[in-house]
Amino acid sequence: MIDFPRWKYWLVGIAMVLGLLYAAPNVFRPQPAVQISANRDAKIDASLQKQVAADLAKQNIPYQSIAIEKDRMLVRFANTQVQLQGSDTLRIALGDDYTVALNLATTVPDWLLAIGAHAMPLGLDLQGGVHFLLSVDEHAVLQKQQQRYLDDIRSTLRQKRIPVDAVSLSGNGVQAIFKTADERDRAAGVIRTEATDLDLAYTRTPGGGYGFKATIKPDVLQKLSQAAITQNVTTLRNRVNALGVSEPLIQQQGQDRIVVELPGVQDTAAAKRALGATATLEYHADDPNVNPIEAARTGNVPPDDRLYYMKDGTPVVLKKRVIVSGDELVDASQGYDQQTGLPDVNVTLNSSGASKMLDFTTENVGKHMGVVYIETTPVVKVVDGKEVHTSKTTETVLNNAVIQGVFGKKFQTTGLSQQEAQTLSLMLRSGSLAAPMNIVDQHVIGPSLGQDNIQKGDRAIVLGLALVLLAAAIYYRLFGMVADIALVFNLLLLVAIMSIVGVTLTMPGIAGIILALGMAIDANVLICERIREELRNGSTPLASIRTGYEKAWSVIVDAHVTHLIAAVALMTVGAGAIKGFGVTLAIGIVVSLFTSVTMTHAITALIHGGRRRKLKTLWV
Amino acid sequence: MEIFRHDLNINFLGMRKISIVVSTILILVSIWAIAVRGLNYGLDFTGGVLIQVNYERPIDVGDVRSALVKAGFEHAMVQSVGGTRQISIRLQLPKNQGKKVSPDQLAGAMSRQVLTALRAENPGAKLAQAPDFVGPEVGQQLKQSGIYAVIVVIIGIMIYLGARFEKRFAIAALASEIHDTVITLGIIALVQREFDMTVLASILAVVGYSINDKVVVFDRVRELFRLTRKSKTQDILNRAINNTLSRTIITSGFTALAMASLYLFGGSAVHGFAITMLIGILVGTLSSIFFASPLLLWLGVSKKDLMPVTRENPELARRP
Numbered sequence: 001m002i003d004f005p006r007w008k009y010w011l012v013g014i015a016m017v018l019g020l021l022y023a024a025p026n027v028f029r030p031q032p033a034v035q036i037s038a039n040r041d042a043k044i045d046a047s048l049q050k051q052v053a054a055d056l057a058k059q060n061i062p063y064q065s066i067a068i069e070k071d072r073m074l075v076r077f078a079n080t081q082v083q084l085q086g087s088d089t090l091r092i093a094l095g096d097d098y099t100v101a102l103n104l105a106t107t108v109p110d111w112l113l114a115i116g117a118h119a120m121p122l123g124l125d126l127q128g129g130v131h132f133l134l135s136v137d138e139h140a141v142l143q144k145q146q147q148r149y150l151d152d153i154r155s156t157l158r159q160k161r162i163p164v165d166a167v168s169l170s171g172n173g174v175q176a177i178f179k180t181a182d183e184r185d186r187a188a189g190v191i192r193t194e195a196t197d198l199d200l201a202y203t204r205t206p207g208g209g210y211g212f213k214a215t216i217k218p219d220v221l222q223k224l225s226q227a228a229i230t231q232n233v234t235t236l237r238n239r240v241n242a243l244g245v246s247e248p249l250i251q252q253q254g255q256d257r258i259v260v261e262l263p264g265v266q267d268t269a270a271a272k273r274a275l276g277a278t279a280t281l282e283y284h285a286d287d288p289n290v291n292p293i294e295a296a297r298t299g300n301v302p303p304d305d306r307l308y309y310m311k312d313g314t315p316v317v318l319k320k321r322v323i324v325s326g327d328e329l330v331d332a333s334q335g336y337d338q339q340t341g342l343p344d345v346n347v348t349l350n351s352s353g354a355s356k357m358l359d360f361t362t363e364n365v366g367k368h369m370g371v372v373y374i375e376t377t378p379v380v381k382v383v384d385g386k387e388v389h390t391s392k393t394t395e396t397v398l399n400n401a402v403i404q405g406v407f408g409k410k411f412q413t414t415g416l417s418q419q420e421a422q423t424l425s426l427m428l429r430s431g432s433l434a435a436p437m438n439i440v441d442q443h444v445i446g447p448s449l450g451q452d453n454i455q456k457g458d459r460a461i462v463l464g465l466a467l468v469l470l471a472a473a474i475y476y477r478l479f480g481m482v483a484d485i486a487l488v489f490n491l492l493l494l495v496a497i498m499s500i501v502g503v504t505l506t507m508p509g510i511a512g513i514i515l516a517l518g519m520a521i522d523a524n525v526l527i528c529e530r531i532r533e534e535l536r537n538g539s540t541p542l543a544s545i546r547t548g549y550e551k552a553w554s555v556i557v558d559a560h561v562t563h564l565i566a567a568v569a570l571m572t573v574g575a576g577a578i579k580g581f582g583v584t585l586a587i588g589i590v591v592s593l594f595t596s597v598t599m600t601h602a603i604t605a606l607i608h609g610g611r612r613r614k615l616k617t618l619w620v
Numbered sequence: 621m622e623i624f625r626h627d628l629n630i631n632f633l634g635m636r637k638i639s640i641v642v643s644t645i646l647i648l649v650s651i652w653a654i655a656v657r658g659l660n661y662g663l664d665f666t667g668g669v670l671i672q673v674n675y676e677r678p679i680d681v682g683d684v685r686s687a688l689v690k691a692g693f694e695h696a697m698v699q700s701v702g703g704t705r706q707i708s709i710r711l712q713l714p715k716n717q718g719k720k721v722s723p724d725q726l727a728g729a730m731s732r733q734v735l736t737a738l739r740a741e742n743p744g745a746k747l748a749q750a751p752d753f754v755g756p757e758v759g760q761q762l763k764q765s766g767i768y769a770v771i772v773v774i775i776g777i778m779i780y781l782g783a784r785f786e787k788r789f790a791i792a793a794l795a796s797e798i799h800d801t802v803i804t805l806g807i808i809a810l811v812q813r814e815f816d817m818t819v820l821a822s823i824l825a826v827v828g829y830s831i832n833d834k835v836v837v838f839d840r841v842r843e844l845f846r847l848t849r850k851s852k853t854q855d856i857l858n859r860a861i862n863n864t865l866s867r868t869i870i871t872s873g874f875t876a877l878a879m880a881s882l883y884l885f886g887g888s889a890v891h892g893f894a895i896t897m898l899i900g901i902l903v904g905t906l907s908s909i910f911f912a913s914p915l916l917l918w919l920g921v922s923k924k925d926l927m928p929v930t931r932e933n934p935e936l937a938r939r940p
Contacts, residue, residue, distance in 0.1 A: 515828050521875075
């Protein structure tokens with residue numbers, strides 16, 4: 001094989017070394033640990049390290065190490081039993097200032113991490129993960145809808161010029177009061193045709209007024225709460241995707257609950273923050289008649305206004321009326337201001353939001369408009385030894401900018417740092433939530449296949465692979481052994497690439513690996529059969545190898561490309577398990593084409609081409 | 621070492637009437653099985669009841685699983701939750717329930733049965749919370765995206781094979797592909813094996829495996845068509861099958877070897893995967909020999925369909 005180019009030897013050699021290096025981290029299994037991250041003002045430092053050590057020592061809980069890694073602290077334990085005790089102890093001892101979460105710490109040596117080699121995360125079906133149970137606040141949905149209908153009724157009556165004494169929320173509906181029965185009947189007629197979702201009931205007020213009470217029809221209410229759940233499921237899915245978790249399980253459970261299972265993620269703290277926090281924007285008009293500093297000092301705020309604070313503590317007084325709220329946002333993306341180059345958030349509104357914004361900005365160019373960022377963070381407090389779930393709402397004015405011109409559907413929010421712009425756009429893009437959610441339950445799950453099953457499966461796979469390797473070596477002798485080497489490196493390279501890309505390994509992924517390995521062994525069977533055929537036809541050994549590879553090439557390419565088409569289609573169109581299969585298969589096929597053809601050819605050339613004497617027979 | 625003599629020449633195409641009839645019957649039976657008996661969808665697809673149980677003392681997941689199997693809950697998904705004393709069990713709702721029973725009542729009844737079964741083994745079992753109904757929403761989404769994915773895959777492969785070979789090859793490959801998948805699914809429906817995520821994964825692998833087999837045989841058909849001057853289509857197809865027979869059997873054998881090891885020693889979790897693969901390999905191998913090529917003959921491929929398309933290697937074409 002003098003005609004085998006030298007650079008290909010190098011390519012094969014480098015690929016083998018890199019494959020070994022980057023597949024290596026998967027041998028090191030992660031270790032149970034507890035992760036401590038700081039909330040807002042708290043700090044992760046050496047004194048905390050001492051405190052943690054003391055707290056654990058007080059309870060006689062053995063730990064292996066306490067280390068500060070960037071902005072978090074990792075306490076490693078020998079097994080999950082101790083880990084759970086440790087996390088319980090620390091959660092109580094550290095209180096609200098820190099988030100204590102179960103985690104799996106990597107045991108991969110530093111020099112491997114330094115070259116960017118990481119272990120592949122395993123899917124929930126293989127290694128377990130985090131399980132969250134969220135409850136959707138349906139009461140909030142109802143309230144929001146009632147407020148909406150209140151506004152609708154008010155504006156409809158104004159449009160139709162029907163005089164009304166009062167429109168207000170009352171109990172589970174909207175109450176409207178009129179002076180005369182005639183006005184009431186006209187109004188009711190209009191509302192019945194305009195808002196078909198409402199049930200109207202006539203009432204008399206103690207003061208002699210005529211009124212009606214509008215309540216949302218039960219079936220509409222049912223639809224609304226289902227829509228809220230569905231919207232939240234979608235939102236959660238987007239947020240989970242943003243976390244980089246593949247094949248998450250997100251499904252409705254019962255009437256108002258959502259289950260989220262994140263495979264491979266042990267960093268519950270990060271997951272929890274992303275899932276639990278609900279962010280929304282509200283655009284309010286600034287009240288120019290009130291001096292905010294004065295208002296903050298005296299606490300005197302007009303009834304239509306409300307006092308807010310900006311991030312730096314500057315008080316702002318805004319009108320209570322919401323111009324546009326988060327649920328009217330269609331899209332939000334982080335970009336850069338074309339003039340200043342500073343980060344901004346590009347916001348797109350839906351049509352109702354757009355028309356409201358257009359109406360407002362038409363009349364208020366040059367005035368200020370404040371953007372209120374409302375964040376609801378779930379809080380867990382321990383009261384009398386029981387965990388109590390509450391939520392904390394923080395409302396901050398992001399900026400109180402001058403309205404530069406009339407706008408409707410699309411506009412930019414500026415005055416954010418790069419980090420804030422990114423976080424905000426992510427949270428908003430995830431779909432502003434129809435209803436707030438609370439995490440009511442969280443736990444780490446063991447693998448559904450069961451540890452015993454995984455061990456058995458591992459052994460069976462190793463055994464199966466060994467049998468195939470042995471069979472190939474017996475059947476095709478030297479060429480079989482070369483194919484075996486290529487097959488092993490196929491697996492190594494596939495695992496290495498999956499690790500580098502960060503693909504989560506799941507059962508369907510393993511199916512993809514098996515199919516890819518099947519393809520690789522098939523390619524070698526094709527090559528060996530061709531070489532045998534050529535030998536039978538009377539070709540010389542070297543010529544047989546060359547034509548064998550040449551002729552097998554076309555079918556190998558056809559088979560691989562066909563598979564690649566399928567894999568890419570599954571990858572892009574499929575979701576969940578199907579996608580996982582597609583990704584693994586696609587990588588596996590490309591690797592297989594390299595290892596089973598180029599690598600075996602290089603090794604064969606090395607074995608047979610190096611010899612000076614004439615090759616008489618091939619051991620195939 | 622050789623299993624088959626290289627000059628083997630079995631007249632496979634001669635049996636085409638029988639083989640097509642057998643294939644047709646198998647497909648019809650499979651369609652009947654899928655339509656009438658239906659696939660026994662697992663929890664991943666159907667949703668079910670989630671029951672959480674607390675134990676007084678640490679408990680082994682394997683023990684819980686075996687206690688449930690003893691009581692007749694064979695496909696329960698048992699997971700340890702957090703520590704070693706809490707266990708979550710997911711079960712499918714029994715089929716054919718009267719419409720009067722609400723899911724909540726059903727969940728309650730099932731949780732009582734499960735608890736009775738668990739208490740028989742370990743009296744320390746207690747319900748941690750009221751049983752919940754787990755919706756099948758994700759399963760449906762998955763099904764839908766799966767259908768789209770399959771359509772895109774089919775179109776993509778058709779276009780490629782149509783361009784590289786000829787449209788009749790594409791049609792024959794696709795037909796055998798559907799043949800293999802339907803029969804594999806049919807067998808699963810017939811024996812009512814639970815259709816869960818692992819089986820879905822292996823069905824995907826079977827589809828890939830089957831298309832691979834067809835491409836190899838078709839590639840040889842194309843080559844022989846281009847090499848030989850005068851030959852009946854039937855003879856060429858026969859030669860192509862015989863020439864590739866050794867590789868067909870060897871590759872199938874190797875893959876089956878790995879799957880058999882998975883089936884025998886891999887434990888219950890991979891049973892579904894391994895057995896589906898084994899069925900698929902068998903069906904795929906047989907259809908490459910007995911189904912795909914007769915179909916080509918039927919569709920009427922001939923030498924001239926392949927000649928003008930591409931002549932990548934003029935040297936090959938010049939050979940006798």
